Amino acid sequence: MEVAVLWLPKSELHFRAAEWVRLVDELHQRTQGYHESGAFLLGRISGRRRLVEEIVFYDDLDSAAYDTGVVVMRAASFGPLWDRCRSSGLQVVADVHVHGGSARQSLADKQNPMIAQKRHLAMILPSMARAPIAGDQIGLYEYRGRHRWKSLGHNRLSSHLIIGP
Numbered sequence: 001m002e003v004a005v006l007w008l009p010k011s012e013l014h015f016r017a018a019e020w021v022r023l024v025d026e027l028h029q030r031t032q033g034y035h036e037s038g039a040f041l042l043g044r045i046s047g048r049r050r051l052v053e054e055i056v057f058y059d060d061l062d063s064a065a066y067d068t069g070v071v072v073m074r075a076a077s078f079g080p081l082w083d084r085c086r087s088s089g090l091q092v093v094a095d096v097h098v099h100g101g102s103a104r105q106s107l108a109d110k111q112n113p114m115i116a117q118k119r120h121l122a123m124i125l126p127s128m129a130r131a132p133i134a135g136d137q138i139g140l141y142e143y144r145g146r147h148r149w150k151s152l153g154h155n156r157l158s159s160h161l162i163i164g165p
């Protein structure tokens with residue numbers, strides 16, 4: 001008797017080292033020390049591999065994105081984002097935002113995926129993205145639809161977040 005096996009290739013989010021350093025540094029600066037900040041990560045997907053090529057910070061799409069203290073993106077911000085994807089030929093491979101404390105998803109994070117598409121990745125950096133950040137403190141979540149997520153971060157992070165030269 002044959003056994004059916006559902007196999008999903010595991011997602012890998014790849015950064016060039018300089019791009020990762022810039023991301024963490026800018027996210028921290030954009031918190032101004034007291035509110036969340038975040039960005040869409042644009043790039044290319046081939047198989048399991050997602051390579052980040054471009055960073056689009058939320059406040060560059062909507063200057064009011066951080067006004068409540070937590071990230072709130074209005075629907076109108078997405079038009080310019082899709083324009084950017086079209087003109088660059090890139091797609092949104094993940095999003096990232098920072099928390100003041102730990103990098104666990106809040107109820108709002110779970111219920112409001114930035115991109116409500118299965119396998120979308122949402123990363124959370126702890127402590128206002130203040131460097132240095134320990135890898136096991138970083139949250140990475142894969143969207144599974146219907147407000148369900150799979151955690152790929154914390155102790156699993158090294159298999160999913162790859163920072164290259």
Ligand SMILES: [Zn+2]
Nearest residue numbers: 099105106109
């Ligand atoms: Zn959050």
